[in-house]
Amino acid sequence: MTSPRTAGTAPRTALTRARVLESAVALADRDGLGALTMRSLARELGIEAMSLYHHVANKEDLLDGVVDVVAAEIQEAVGELEPLADDAPPSAWKPAMRRQILTARSVLLRHPWATTVLESRTSFSLHIVRYYDSLLGLMRHGGLSYDLVHHAMHALGSRALGFSQELFEPDGAAAGSAAGGAAQEGADDAATAMLTQMADEVPHMVEMLAEISHEEPGSTLGWCDDQTEFEFGLDILLDGLDRLAEREKR
Amino acid sequence: MTSPRTAGTAPRTALTRARVLESAVALADRDGLGALTMRSLARELGIEAMSLYHHVANKEDLLDGVVDVVAAEIQEAVGELEPLADDAPPSAWKPAMRRQILTARSVLLRHPWATTVLESRTSFSLHIVRYYDSLLGLMRHGGLSYDLVHHAMHALGSRALGFSQELFEPDGAAAGSAAGGAAQEGADDAATAMLTQMADEVPHMVEMLAEISHEEPGSTLGWCDDQTEFEFGLDILLDGLDRLAEREKR
DNA sequence: GTCGTAAGACTTACGTCGTAAGTCTCCATC
DNA sequence: GATGGAGACTTACGACGTAAGTCTTACGAC
Numbered sequence: 051m052t053s054p055r056t057a058g059t060a061p062r063t064a065l066t067r068a069r070v071l072e073s074a075v076a077l078a079d080r081d082g083l084g085a086l087t088m089r090s091l092a093r094e095l096g097i098e099a100m101s102l103y104h105h106v107a108n109k110e111d112l113l114d115g116v117v118d119v120v121a122a123e124i125q126e127a128v129g130e131l132e133p134l135a136d137d138a139p140p141s142a143w144k145p146a147m148r149r150q151i152l153t154a155r156s157v158l159l160r161h162p163w164a165t166t167v168l169e170s171r172t173s174f175s176l177h178i179v180r181y182y183d184s185l186l187g188l189m190r191h192g193g194l195s196y197d198l199v200h201h202a203m204h205a206l207g208s209r210a211l212g213f214s215q216e217l218f219e220p221d222g223a224a225a226g227s228a229a230g231g232a233a234q235e236g237a238d239d240a241a242t243a244m245l246t247q248m249a250d251e252v253p254h255m256v257e258m259l260a261e262i263s264h265e266e267p268g269s270t271l272g273w274c275d276d277q278t279e280f281e282f283g284l285d286i287l288l289d290g291l292d293r294l295a296e297r298e299k300r
Numbered sequence: 301m302t303s304p305r306t307a308g309t310a311p312r313t314a315l316t317r318a319r320v321l322e323s324a325v326a327l328a329d330r331d332g333l334g335a336l337t338m339r340s341l342a343r344e345l346g347i348e349a350m351s352l353y354h355h356v357a358n359k360e361d362l363l364d365g366v367v368d369v370v371a372a373e374i375q376e377a378v379g380e381l382e383p384l385a386d387d388a389p390p391s392a393w394k395p396a397m398r399r400q401i402l403t404a405r406s407v408l409l410r411h412p413w414a415t416t417v418l419e420s421r422t423s424f425s426l427h428i429v430r431y432y433d434s435l436l437g438l439m440r441h442g443g444l445s446y447d448l449v450h451h452a453m454h455a456l457g458s459r460a461l462g463f464s465q466e467l468f469e470p471d472g473a474a475a476g477s478a479a480g481g482a483a484q485e486g487a488d489d490a491a492t493a494m495l496t497q498m499a500d501e502v503p504h505m506v507e508m509l510a511e512i513s514h515e516e517p518g519s520t521l522g523w524c525d526d527q528t529e530f531e532f533g534l535d536i537l538l539d540g541l542d543r544l545a546e547r548e549k550r
Numbered sequence: 551g552t553c554g555t556a557a558g559a560c561t562t563a564c565g566t567c568g569t570a571a572g573t574c575t576c577c578a579t580c
Numbered sequence: 581g582a583t584g585g586a587g588a589c590t591t592a593c594g595a596c597g598t599a600a601g602t603c604t605t606a607c608g609a610c
Contacts, residue, residue: 100599204529354587
């Protein structure tokens, strides 16, 4: 019992804020955001709920923390991209920004619950701010005025971080891409059926559904490819910003 | 006691689903979404919490209901706009759509909590679908293919309904416009101070803040005019879609 | 070795939430 | 006037976050 704690057997001080946050992320990844409660997290770590309060101030602080972990992951992924050379042509800002945003998106796709938490934060994570700063840097490289850059960040909104809120995503995970086939199909079918039933009330909707769905085989499944749609919207915004930048220069 | 119920004194059957939902909206408007609980809503109506379950299946259903109320309000407001004449030029689709979206937005600004609920819904309200259908109609008038229309709806995302999620809105209500001056200013100042402190880590951010803030007097207050920013982003998207529509025609 | 100390765990308890299950009470109908 | 059912009330349960207090353990100073 009085053995030196330097050996295995899980010393008491093994629990740190970092490990708590890591566990929280893992738990949310595995069981969803709803499953992330103080009690379940404690169970995960083999301790009591109240012990968590030695490492996080409260649940809000815990959520701030997990956002920070994800943000750090984003920053790391973005850091691995090759940076824009100082002597790259100004026009290089756009593809560079596109790449960086899609990289951030790839991280968020690994943590579908994170967008929800992100949206609910009122304070910002240092990592996120740094990420934003790098976006600003790219736009400045492109010669955009700070005024335009500011508007740009608002226009992009959550797209700057790699997600866009899809309204009425029928049941699937917030920003999940590939997974969730069968269940998704069922929900899509139900929705399609409902809309078809009131064809005279929403004629365009029904007609659009008809056209979209037999475009590719497999009927309704794959109505929408999230990744494609995301890039479509992103490109419109980037192109629009580029155009405004050109106009500014003149 | 055995008096005829046909006179005043609040007959028992006065409570209906509609009245429950109306009260819920009023409560959320007044005290925020967090204050909308089954118990508080019941108190508002002068009944017990469990009695609500005669009019709504559960809390989810209640939230579906309040969304529907707001959606109806949107539809009504949009319905008051003068409709696009059949013989209007195709190019009229864009300003018409803009007008319609900004009208929807004006309704949502009256119910700042609604965006949050809207995002959390998994099923759709009939009123919302009808609203969407009218947007589709406008785009079809403009000659856009259903394929492009489909992409357009994804690209617009929540903007189609009149809001965009601003990340890290420092403390203020979700999409609140005018109100909340002093508190907001404090939060802004705190954020500015924090960022300035790490100027070397986020150089562009700090520089941008410096430029933006002394553009208009009143220092940081009014950093961002939500309405202006919303329209800026909306116009980029509409212009981009218009351009794609032109390209399609060729 | 012994012991004081404080970090970090555990225990208990409270108030809130949504809601399952059951009861009572009025009113419309026959 | 009896009856059936709608619509209210009552009670209770198991989550949740967390305030407040207690016990345990490892470690530095003696």
